[in-house]
Amino acid sequence: MTATAGALAQVPVLAAGASAPAPVLIEFDRVAKVYKAADGRPVRAVDSVKGEIRAGEFVSILGPSGCGKSTLMMMLAGLLRPSEGEIRFKGKPVTGPQEGFGIVFQDAVLFPWRTVQDNVRLPGEVRGLPRDEQIERAQAMIRLVGLAGFESKFPHELSGGMQQRVAIARALSLGPSLLVMDEPFGALDAMTREQMNLELQRISLESGATVVFVTHSIAEAAFLSDRVFVMSGRPSTVRDIVTVDLPRPRAIQQMNTDRFGVYVARLRGLLDAEGGHS
Amino acid sequence: MSATAVKPDAPRGQRSVPDSVPAIVTAVALLALWEGAVKVLEIPAFILPTPSSVAIRIVDDLATGVILPHLWTTFIEVAVGFVLAALLGVALGTMVALVRALEKTIYPIVLALQTVPKVAIAPLLIIWFGYGIHSKAVTAGLIAFFPIMVNVIVGLKTVDHRRVLLMQALRAGPVKTYLKVRLPSMLPYLFAGLEVGIIFSVIGAIVGEFVGSSVGLGTLIIQRQATVDVAGVFSVLAYLSIMGLVLSLIIKAFAHRLTFWARSQEIVSP
Ligand SMILES: Nc1ncnc2c1ncn2[C@@H]1O[C@H](COP(=O)(O)OP(=O)(O)O)[C@@H](O)[C@H]1O
Numbered sequence: 001m002t003a004t005a006g007a008l009a010q011v012p013v014l015a016a017g018a019s020a021p022a023p024v025l026i027e028f029d030r031v032a033k034v035y036k037a038a039d040g041r042p043v044r045a046v047d048s049v050k051g052e053i054r055a056g057e058f059v060s061i062l063g064p065s066g067c068g069k070s071t072l073m074m075m076l077a078g079l080l081r082p083s084e085g086e087i088r089f090k091g092k093p094v095t096g097p098q099e100g101f102g103i104v105f106q107d108a109v110l111f112p113w114r115t116v117q118d119n120v121r122l123p124g125e126v127r128g129l130p131r132d133e134q135i136e137r138a139q140a141m142i143r144l145v146g147l148a149g150f151e152s153k154f155p156h157e158l159s160g161g162m163q164q165r166v167a168i169a170r171a172l173s174l175g176p177s178l179l180v181m182d183e184p185f186g187a188l189d190a191m192t193r194e195q196m197n198l199e200l201q202r203i204s205l206e207s208g209a210t211v212v213f214v215t216h217s218i219a220e221a222a223f224l225s226d227r228v229f230v231m232s233g234r235p236s237t238v239r240d241i242v243t244v245d246l247p248r249p250r251a252i253q254q255m256n257t258d259r260f261g262v263y264v265a266r267l268r269g270l271l272d273a274e275g276g277h278s
Numbered sequence: 279m280s281a282t283a284v285k286p287d288a289p290r291g292q293r294s295v296p297d298s299v300p301a302i303v304t305a306v307a308l309l310a311l312w313e314g315a316v317k318v319l320e321i322p323a324f325i326l327p328t329p330s331s332v333a334i335r336i337v338d339d340l341a342t343g344v345i346l347p348h349l350w351t352t353f354i355e356v357a358v359g360f361v362l363a364a365l366l367g368v369a370l371g372t373m374v375a376l377v378r379a380l381e382k383t384i385y386p387i388v389l390a391l392q393t394v395p396k397v398a399i400a401p402l403l404i405i406w407f408g409y410g411i412h413s414k415a416v417t418a419g420l421i422a423f424f425p426i427m428v429n430v431i432v433g434l435k436t437v438d439h440r441r442v443l444l445m446q447a448l449r450a451g452p453v454k455t456y457l458k459v460r461l462p463s464m465l466p467y468l469f470a471g472l473e474v475g476i477i478f479s480v481i482g483a484i485v486g487e488f489v490g491s492s493v494g495l496g497t498l499i500i501q502r503q504a505t506v507d508v509a510g511v512f513s514v515l516a517y518l519s520i521m522g523l524v525l526s527l528i529i530k531a532f533a534h535r536l537t538f539w540a541r542s543q544e545i546v547s548p
């Protein structure tokens with residue numbers, strides 16, 4: 001990846017892999033974030049992150065908790081300014097939230113006074129789309145995430161997994177070219193989580209969106225991703241990038257194969273090599 | 279359609295007694311005790327009338343129409359004062375909560391003013407706004423304003439920042455963010471403030487009338503007190519209570535409709 005980082009953002013192809021490479025969508029150019037801790041001392045949460053993500057890719061960002069994954073996501077989403085370096089989207093520096101971004105936070109962050117449908121059409125409402133179109137899009141997205149029939153329910157009437165699907169539907173409702181997800185399934189039980197992983201795989205392939213997916217689960221990262229950015233402990237940077245060379249969509253059963261096991265072992269090795277993180 | 283959708287009846291004998299029954303029974307028992315005590319101890323009516331004579335007086339006041347102009351005047355004072363307090367409380371509370379400069383400059387002054395006993399200002403307000411309903415409405419509004427504004431500020435300050443972040447990600451401007459997130463988020467707090475505010479408005483209007491006026495329930499209390507018409511005073515108190523009760527039930531009904539989603543949420547009231 002290091003070969004292409006830098007100036008040639010818009011150049012569509014610099015043969016990097018076996019399959020025909022898509023154009024670069026996102027570049028991290030020595031991105032760092034320094035927070036001020038409670039005692040006033042600077043804390044370097046993210047340091048010198050480099051890398052690029054191509055259109056249509058599913059990239060996971062894997063790292064121990066507290067290593068700065070959310071910080072990196074927030075900077076990518078344009079909700080937080082990097083202290084150093086810059087992130088480029090389609091060649092232009094990200095200085096704020098962009099049109100074409102869909103964001104899913106760790107918690108669903110639904111509005112409890114709105115029904116499922118009204119939550120999903122919020123982005124269309126904010127953008128000022130005609131009402132009919134808002135509703136049409138919302139209903140299509142609700143169907144896509146498998147919640148047809150729940151349009152007029154309120155968030156408190158749904159399970160955690162369903163709420164998170166509403167949040168995904170909302171993020172997809174304006175047809176984003178980039179879906180940014182920060183540990184969206186962190187709060188779910190293992191069974192629901194597996195199911196949500198399958199759904200997300202289907203949705204990402206169906207919508208063709210580029211997905212940047214933050215997780216601290218090795219299996220989840222390996223199962224979903226084209227490539228996994230493995231973060232080191234604080235101050236964290238991208239320690240290595242693992243390409244999971246298995247065609248998507250993948251079946252859950254594949255998680256039991258030797259081939260998959262090799263990737264999991266590799267990712268675990270990279271995380272463990274760090275050592276010392278809590 | 280499906281059998282499972284049918285709501286099961288409450289099991290008989292377990293919840294057949296409505297929640298309000300014990301309170302009503304107790305109230306009736308206390309009134310009976312009062313009635314009995316007055317009769318047995320032969321307490322004169324100009325000290326403490328029996329509940330039955332008060333009841334007769336309540337009916338009389340309505341039948342003769344004596345109470346109506348007073349009730350109407352006080353209601354207008356309360357309503358105008360309350361609406362003013364609500365509008366100002368939301369407007370000023372919003373500005374203080376969202377504009378840093380105002381929080382630093384205006385809010386400390388407002389908090390300091392809050393310690394002034396507002397009823398003590400009523401005589402001044404009569405000088406400034408006259409003997410009519412204006413001074414009473416202002417007194418009512420002034421007292422109701424503080425709990426409303428404080429709740430608006432607390433409500434806006436405690437809005438879940440992730441909701442605001444989401445609006446930012448959707449590239450919503452400050453007005454849309456306010457209308458779609460901040461305002462609905464703080465409604466439970468606002469209504470807690472309004473419920474206190476409406477009761478405070480009634481107090482304000484009555485105090486204003488005590489200080490000086492020619493019509494209103496507070497005025498009627500003073501007039502009847504002067505003639506040692508104790509049953510008459512009790513009758514006015516009953517009408518005052520009913521007015522306060524009805525007004526706060528109206529507020530509660532709105533709160534019920536607009537904040538159904540926040541039932542379990544903790545609400546502060548000052
Ligand atoms: N607003 C902030 N102010 C100060 N320190 C912060 C702030 N946000 C995060 N941090 C610190 O930065 C580090 C990375 O946090 P975060 O990005 O949330 O990690 P992760 O998402 O990987 O768990 C943590 O040590 C955290 O304490």
Ligand SMILES: [Mg+2]
Nearest residue numbers: 069070182183
């Ligand atoms: Mg995080």
